[in-house]
Amino acid sequence: MSVQGTAGDLHGVVENRLRQADQRYTAGRRAIISLLVSAGHPVSIGDIADRLPGVPRSSAYRHLTDLEAAGIVRRVTANDEFTRFELAEDLTGHHHHLLCLSCGKVIDVTLPAAVEHDVTAAIGQLAGAESFQAHSHRLDILGLCADCR
Amino acid sequence: MSVQGTAGDLHGVVENRLRQADQRYTAGRRAIISLLVSAGHPVSIGDIADRLPGVPRSSAYRHLTDLEAAGIVRRVTANDEFTRFELAEDLTGHHHHLLCLSCGKVIDVTLPAAVEHDVTAAIGQLAGAESFQAHSHRLDILGLCADCR
DNA sequence: TTTGCATTGAGACCCAGTCTCAGACTATGT
DNA sequence: ACATAGTCTGAGACTGGGTCTCAATGCAAA
Numbered sequence: 066m067s068v069q070g071t072a073g074d075l076h077g078v079v080e081n082r083l084r085q086a087d088q089r090y091t092a093g094r095r096a097i098i099s100l101l102v103s104a105g106h107p108v109s110i111g112d113i114a115d116r117l118p119g120v121p122r123s124s125a126y127r128h129l130t131d132l133e134a135a136g137i138v139r140r141v142t143a144n145d146e147f148t149r150f151e152l153a154e155d156l157t158g159h160h161h162h163l164l165c166l167s168c169g170k171v172i173d174v175t176l177p178a179a180v181e182h183d184v185t186a187a188i189g190q191l192a193g194a195e196s197f198q199a200h201s202h203r204l205d206i207l208g209l210c211a212d213c214r
Numbered sequence: 215m216s217v218q219g220t221a222g223d224l225h226g227v228v229e230n231r232l233r234q235a236d237q238r239y240t241a242g243r244r245a246i247i248s249l250l251v252s253a254g255h256p257v258s259i260g261d262i263a264d265r266l267p268g269v270p271r272s273s274a275y276r277h278l279t280d281l282e283a284a285g286i287v288r289r290v291t292a293n294d295e296f297t298r299f300e301l302a303e304d305l306t307g308h309h310h311h312l313l314c315l316s317c318g319k320v321i322d323v324t325l326p327a328a329v330e331h332d333v334t335a336a337i338g339q340l341a342g343a344e345s346f347q348a349h350s351h352r353l354d355i356l357g358l359c360a361d362c363r
Numbered sequence: 364t365t366t367g368c369a370t371t372g373a374g375a376c377c378c379a380g381t382c383t384c385a386g387a388c389t390a391t392g393t
Numbered sequence: 394a395c396a397t398a399g400t401c402t403g404a405g406a407c408t409g410g411g412t413c414t415c416a417a418t419g420c421a422a423a
Contacts, residue, residue, distance in 0.1 A: 191325070
């Protein structure tokens, strides 16, 4: 289901999606995508400011908003932390998060396929009962990471 | 597992928990708890300001922070919306949320017990593999409510 | 009633995130 | 090569949710 392969493939996919949204794959956007890929976990605006000092804050927000609208990145909101961003699920595969309540660290994890399947089926039923149109779901596990426990 | 019963029981439980945290169950806090109980769904600061005009914003935040620290209320963060608050799970029972991406509405739902059990077991395994100490989990279903779809 | 401590209201303050606008860049037509 | 139109970018002002401070008040125990 997910689009995986070399980094070159991924940049091509990103470029195509931006094209479909009438947008260009410029240096600033490429820098942010490369950062998200190399990080391998959700990244905050602060991380981006640290690692990409040449990209101003307003541009970073704009890029991320545009990339989100084009279905390339996704927002991750921890409990009361600031927003983080990661590559969209269809570029990386469906997964969930371990969120450390102490340091804010985010670790990606994947449920066993059978459990994920049951959850998805249950969500379909619950949503149907409320006439709710479900687009996606997120399962976040809150606790303390190995460093903070 | 959940502490349920009459409203009187609940206020007693709240009072005891505050006592254990060396805090009093004062009029402002009681007003907020009553609002959370009567609302029956997560409530935003804006809702509190509307329904409890006598409670200033700074006091409302302080009360909610204190109540959260005492394990009486819980924060619910929608995708990029502002924070909402609800009674802690052990006062209302474990449940999950349908979050409307358009209007921000939150609907409480409960997974079938068998699915919930499998999810909890899977979380235990995933957390263990990462040396992560899991305290709780949240499953949010994102989409459009009946009014917005 | 006094003393000590928790609680409260009012408002200044902070800062993540948004908005605006002028200038730079890029693609395409001539 | 030049012009033109439209997109993209940087800089900074602005917004508003959330926090912090501090003086005043309320409550409990002696």
